[in-house]
Amino acid sequence: xxxxxxxxxxxxxxxxxxxxxxxxxxxxxxxxxxxxxxxxxxxxxxxxxxxxxxxxxxxxxxxxxxxxxxxxxxxxxxxxxxxxxxxxxxxxxxxxxxxxxxxxxxxxxxxxxxxxxxxxxxxxxxxxxxxxxxxxxxxxxxxxxxxxxxxxxxxxxxxxxxxxxxxxxxxxxxxxxxxxxxxxxxxxxxxxxxxxxxxxxxxxxxxxxxxxxxxxxxxxxxxxxxxxxxxxxxxxxxxxxxxxxxxxxxxxxxxxxxxxxxxxxxxxxxxxxxxxxxxxxxxxxxxxxxxxxxxxxxxxxxxxxxxxxxxxxxxxxxxxxxxxxxxxxxxxxxxxxxxxxxxxxxxxxxxxxxxxxxxxxxxxxxxxxxxxxxxxxxxxxxxxxxxxxxxxxxxxxxxxxxxxxxxxxxxxxxxxxxxxxxxxxxxxxxxxxxxxxxxxxxxxxxxxxxxxxxxxxxxxxxxxxxxxxxxxxxxxxxxxxxxxxx
Numbered sequence: 001x002x003x004x005x006x007x008x009x010x011x012x013x014x015x016x017x018x019x020x021x022x023x024x025x026x027x028x029x030x031x032x033x034x035x036x037x038x039x040x041x042x043x044x045x046x047x048x049x050x051x052x053x054x055x056x057x058x059x060x061x062x063x064x065x066x067x068x069x070x071x072x073x074x075x076x077x078x079x080x081x082x083x084x085x086x087x088x089x090x091x092x093x094x095x096x097x098x099x100x101x102x103x104x105x106x107x108x109x110x111x112x113x114x115x116x117x118x119x120x121x122x123x124x125x126x127x128x129x130x131x132x133x134x135x136x137x138x139x140x141x142x143x144x145x146x147x148x149x150x151x152x153x154x155x156x157x158x159x160x161x162x163x164x165x166x167x168x169x170x171x172x173x174x175x176x177x178x179x180x181x182x183x184x185x186x187x188x189x190x191x192x193x194x195x196x197x198x199x200x201x202x203x204x205x206x207x208x209x210x211x212x213x214x215x216x217x218x219x220x221x222x223x224x225x226x227x228x229x230x231x232x233x234x235x236x237x238x239x240x241x242x243x244x245x246x247x248x249x250x251x252x253x254x255x256x257x258x259x260x261x262x263x264x265x266x267x268x269x270x271x272x273x274x275x276x277x278x279x280x281x282x283x284x285x286x287x288x289x290x291x292x293x294x295x296x297x298x299x300x301x302x303x304x305x306x307x308x309x310x311x312x313x314x315x316x317x318x319x320x321x322x323x324x325x326x327x328x329x330x331x332x333x334x335x336x337x338x339x340x341x342x343x344x345x346x347x348x349x350x351x352x353x354x355x356x357x358x359x360x361x362x363x364x365x366x367x368x369x370x371x372x373x374x375x376x377x378x379x380x381x382x383x384x385x386x387x388x389x390x391x392x393x394x395x396x397x398x399x400x401x402x403x404x405x406x407x408x409x410x411x412x413x414x415x416x417x418x419x420x421x422x423x424x425x426x427x428x429x430x431x432x433x434x435x436x437x438x439x440x441x442x443x444x445x446x447x448x449x450x451x452x453x454x455x456x457x458x459x460x461x462x463x464x465x466x467x468x469x470x471x472x473x474x475x476x477x478x479x480x481x482x483x484x485x486x
Contacts, residue, residue: 022160024167024321027314028386032393036297072302072478075485076188079474082285084276085195088268092191093184095269102176102183109169109176116169119162122154122333145347146354148338155332156359161325164318171315178308185304185480191267192471196285198260199278200464205253206280207456212246215449219243222442235442242449281463286470300396303478309389316378316385323375327364334358399476403469410466417459424452 080086093099128147157163219239225231265271300306340354341347364371431448434440474480 021158022164022321023324024160024164024318027317028382030386030390030393032390032397034297034394034397071474072299073482073485074474074479075482076480077483078485079479080192080286082282084278085192085285088195088264088272088276089188089191091270092187092268096187096267097269099183099187102180106173106176106180109173113166113169113173117166119155120157120166122151124149124151143342144340145342146338146340147347148336148354151333151335153332153334155330158331159325159328161322161330164321164325168315168318168322171311171318175308175311175315178304178311181481182304182308185475185478187267188480189471189475191264192286193468194260194264194267195278196281196464196467196471198257198264199281200460201253201256201260202278203280203460204457205250205257207453207460208246208249208253211453212243212250215239215242215246231442238442238446242446246453281460283463283467286467286474297397299477300393300400303396303476304481306389306392306396309385309392313382313385313389316382320375320378320382323371323378326371326374329361329363332360332362334360396476400473403473403476406469407473410462410469413462414459414466417455417462421452421455421459424448424455428452
């Protein structure tokens with residue numbers, strides 16, 4: 001075997017064994033200090049399963065899924081039963097600028113990882129060189145021509161420094177991917193909440209306009225009775241007060257509807273077709289009413305923000321390995337294989353083959369405490385990432401617990417509010433009849449009208465809160481990543 005073959009084999013073995021050793025510590029264990037199951041208060045209902053997994057709203061409302069189906073696996077097209085809302089979410093996922101930035105951040109992180117990973121392999125280039133030299137003694141000028149393949153300053157990663165940096169870049173790339181997923185989940189939730197808010201405000205606007213119409217009719221009647229001397233000026237002023245209050249509410253809700261449409265346009269990323277906008281708040285917008293029984297808290301580990309924090313922890317852990325490896329000697333290798341000749345015409349002759357291998361060993365002796373400071377900084381970053389990871393789990397646990405605590409209370413509030421509207425409507429009818437018959441004062445009728453108006457507004461608000469809580473529960477459990485159920 002020739003000397004060149006021996007050196008080439010040694011170089012190949014060095015490259016093949018690069019990165020076999022890593023000085024990164026074992027990943028620290030997290031202690032988020034959360035229970036294994038959700039702390040369900042007495043007011044929370046017993047969960048019966050996640051509904052529905054079909055695109056048919058009628059079937060979605062009546063079909064319950066198997067309790068083994070995780071909420072995160074329910075596609076957003078199967079969770080939302082409103083076809084118009086599904087269309088708006090689909091357009092938002094295509095056009096929203098914030099989500100586009102998140103996607104581009106993933107592409108950037110992937111490119112940065114590929115740049116860092118390239119340091120694991122030697123960079124081989126092909127080139128030619130002319131070296132012309134001479135002396136003052138008058139011996140003439142000497143030309144030297146070389147051409148071939150070369151390796152420039154390749155670090156043999158004996159202690160895993162380069163591999164640790166590559167692993168850190170990989171974990172950051174994964175973290176950006178999870179950030180994109182979190183941005184998608186947030187976008188879907190924001191579009192749904194904006195859609196529901198618009199529907200609620202339009203219904204409140206409709207209620208206020210209907211109330212204004214009734215109050216105006218009552219005021220006109222009272223004004224005529226005042227001209228006949230049947231009522232006092234006080235009753236006329238009280239009727240006028242109700243009319244102006246209803247008119248102010250109608251103007252306020254009209255402004256809120258305009259703002260809701262603007263917010264929806266921003267989220268979708270384009271002007272929304274008015275045909276896709278809701279006219280009133282319905283109960284069939286969302287399909288998740290409850291969760292499988294005994295749902296463990298480990299489902300939080302599938303949340304994108306928790307996974308993002310985990311990848312950042314792994315990235316900082318790998319940085320410790322790179323900081324530790326900086327204490328050990330490093331070997332940089334420069335190699336060349338090609339042809340060398342004093343004549344350009346004979347550069348590639350059979351007897352012009354040339355090669356060289358130049359390993360450079362660097363042993364750190366005195367760095368002014370720089371290496372120790374870098375290691376201390378890497379360890380501190382790891383502990384910060386660990387605390388952020390644990391906090392992400394704790395925050396996710398609270399988000400789910402809060403949403404669960406409201407599942408039954410909001411349902412009970414809605415039922416009570418519906419009964420209140422019914423009772424207030426009956427009381428308004430009786431009070432109006434008694435007032436027209438002269439058996440009751442106008443003040444009692446006015447109070448009944450105010451009670452009915454407030455009850456109707458409260459019902460819309462509670463219905464909005466109930467459906468928005470379903471969307472929140474779907475989001476905090478990691479739902480919204482898949483378009484269709486898995």
